[in-house]
Structure formats: C-alpha cells, structure tokens
Amino acid sequence: MAELMEDQVLMAFTTYAAIVLVKMLVMGPLTGFYRFRRGSFVNEEDVSVRARTEEEKKKLLRVHPDVERVRRCHQNDLENIIPFVLIGLLYSLTGPELSTALLHFRLFAGARIFHTICYVGALPQPSRALCWILGLVVTFSMAYSVLNTTLLL
C-alpha cells in the first residue's frame, strides 16, 4: 500500500483528482447560495419556514435563470470530471511517464476551472466551448493510452 503511494504519477493524479473533485463539490453549496439569494426553491418543505401563506410559498417555488445556470455547470462537471477521474486512475495505473501524465492532469484541471468561470460568469462564447473541448480531448487521450496499453477483451 505504502509502495503504491510512492509512485510519482499516482501522487500527481491524486492531487489533481482531489482538486477537480473539490471544485465540483463546491457547485452544490453554490447552487444553495443562489437559491437563497434569488429566492428560487424547488421543494415545498424548503420554503415552509420562510413563507407562511400559500401565496408566499408559490412565489418562492419558482425557476430562476441564475440558479439553472449554476445547475447546468454542475451537471457538465458531473459529465466530464467524473470520467476524467475514473479514466485518469486507470491511466495512472498503466505507468505513463510523469511529464506526460502531469501535462494531461494540468491541462484538464485548468480547462475545467476556467470552464466554471466562463459558465457562471456567462462569458461570451467560444471561451466555454473551448474549455469543454480541451477537457474532452485530454480525457480521450488518456482513454486511448489506456486501451493501447491494456487491451484485454
């Protein structure tokens, strides 16, 4: 076990995987923050403390574009960061060169952090699209390397 964690590539992977996963986890509280800020809730039990009358409740149970934007960003993270971590783990186990692996991990982490800034800040396209594509390319490159090394069907 201790041996496993002496592997430099695995250490680097662990670091970057933890960073992007924490980034993804933060989207949850961020959604909550926007829900309170914009007064946009989805469950009846969530508004029963703030709203006494039925009318007040209905006002708070609504969809707000800012909340939906953060949620879409979160969903995009789920669709991209989780496959990166899973494929990245397999990739790290196939023993790639440290410099190549670090290049993959750094590009991905940078791309996804900038993707969030573009999405939540609604920056003009194609900034967000390019970040998304860069993340995908990195993940596909690792998947190709994994399949190239350990194909056993």
Add this chain to the structure above:
Amino acid sequence: MAELMEDQVLMAFTTYAAIVLVKMLVMGPLTGFYRFRRGSFVNEEDVSVRARTEEEKKKLLRVHPDVERVRRCHQNDLENIIPFVLIGLLYSLTGPELSTALLHFRLFAGARIFHTICYVGALPQPSRALCWILGLVVTFSMAYSVLNTTLLL
C-alpha cells in the same frame, strides 16, 4: 493484489462504498416504480403499450411531483456519493488510521441513507439539509487529508 485487499482501511472503504453505491442504484428502479404508480412517463415508446389512443398517451406523458422528487434525490446522490467514493478511494490509499477512516465512512453512509429518507418522505427541514451538509463535510475532510498527504502539483 491479494496483499492490497488485506489492508483493513481499504476493506472498510470497499464495504461502505458498495453500500452507498447500491443505495444510489436503487433510486433508478424506485423512479421506475413511481412512474408506473403515478402514471407519469417521458418517452413516447414507453406508453405505447399502455395507451392506445393519442389522448391516453398525452395523459401519461406528464410530469408528476412525486416522480420529480425521487429524481432530484437521485441527482443529489450522483452529486455527492460519487465524489465520496472517488475521494474515499484516494484517501484509503494514503494510509489513514483505521478508526479515523471508519468514522468518516460511517458518518457518510448514515448521513446519505437518512438524506434519502428525508427527501423521499418530504420530512420537514432542516433534517435533509443537515444530512447533506454532514456528507459534504466528511468528503471535504477526506479531500483535505488527501491533499495534505500527497500534494504533487
């Protein structure tokens, strides 16, 4: 390989990871159950056996709040349980003390099981919010421990 699984922390992690993942997987069939029970479907091909006329079809192709509630609970599981399993695996590989690790795993599993009960049962807040926050805190604590042990940027 066999050596790897003699590690107590990894065994404990495997057990709790399997439990929370199975809990999450059960949300899929539960959604299906509510879809049939409440007559609320989303794909045309899903209702073509039950409904012959166009009118009957339209009646079944609708959104029902109970189905949406289970789906939101499932989504929350995806957003929280998967990061827990991924960070938990890295955490287990960094060789923490068994008692500390078990505390993390047990708190998380308990919090998420109670979270589901609160969500599907629509229990009054802040029960669900507290379960969600407890799960987050456990995952962040493990992520902090991982980054503290293996930082390699």
Add this chain to the structure above:
Amino acid sequence: MAELMEDQVLMAFTTYAAIVLVKMLVMGPLTGFYRFRRGSFVNEEDVSVRARTEEEKKKLLRVHPDVERVRRCHQNDLENIIPFVLIGLLYSLTGPELSTALLHFRLFAGARIFHTICYVGALPQPSRALCWILGLVVTFSMAYSVLNTTLLL
C-alpha cells in the same frame, strides 16, 4: 505498480471500463450535435453569434425533443455506468475468477451500448428496459460479490 497491471482481471476491467466511459463521454458531443442540428440552445451566450435580433434569439432558445432524448440517455449513463465502473474496480480488487469477471464486464458493455441505440433510436419497448435491467443486474451481482468477500463494517 507494474505488478498490479499484470493482473488479468484488472486488465480486463480496465479495458471494459475505458470502453463504456468513452461511450458515455461521446454523449456530450452528440448532444452538441443535436443542439446545432435542431437549433435548440439553452444559454444566451451560445446563440449570440448565430442570432442578431432578439426574436431570432428566442427562436433558438427552446427545448427540442430530440435534444432532450439524447440528454436523458446521457443522464441514464451517468446513473448506471459510473456505479458500474466504481463497483467493478472494487470487484476486480477482490480477485474474482477471470471468466466470471469477463462475463460481467461483457454483458454490461453490450447491454449499455444496445441501451444507447434503443434510446437514441426510440426503438419500441421493452428493448430499452431490458438493456437497463441487465446492466443493473450485472452491477448488483458484482456489488453482492464485493460485500460477500470484504465485509468490514
């Protein structure tokens, strides 16, 4: 490390995990393809290049059933493929027989690829339901095997 990857079961798992994860990742670009093809976007900044006037923008910011279908398929992948990969990894570490493991991995990969064809192609039920259930059964079977081998509560 190199030792770890000499394990046949882990090699087979790596191969099939990479295949289903790549299949899942492809749903992202496929959604993008349908968005452009059907002219159905969700963020204002995504349509500002194509549409100059406010009216044109509103026309492109709409929900299209074909886009939603691909997105539901993607969501179903997230809910099923990610737990498979996570439980499959734990399962591979418990040292199952190669033939049993291969049976699980092949059935799952086949079921999920056919599931996507059924969903995107809107094939008549119960084809899609059977693929979904087969995938679930495989994952539950691996989870059972994991808990049977390494239970440590």
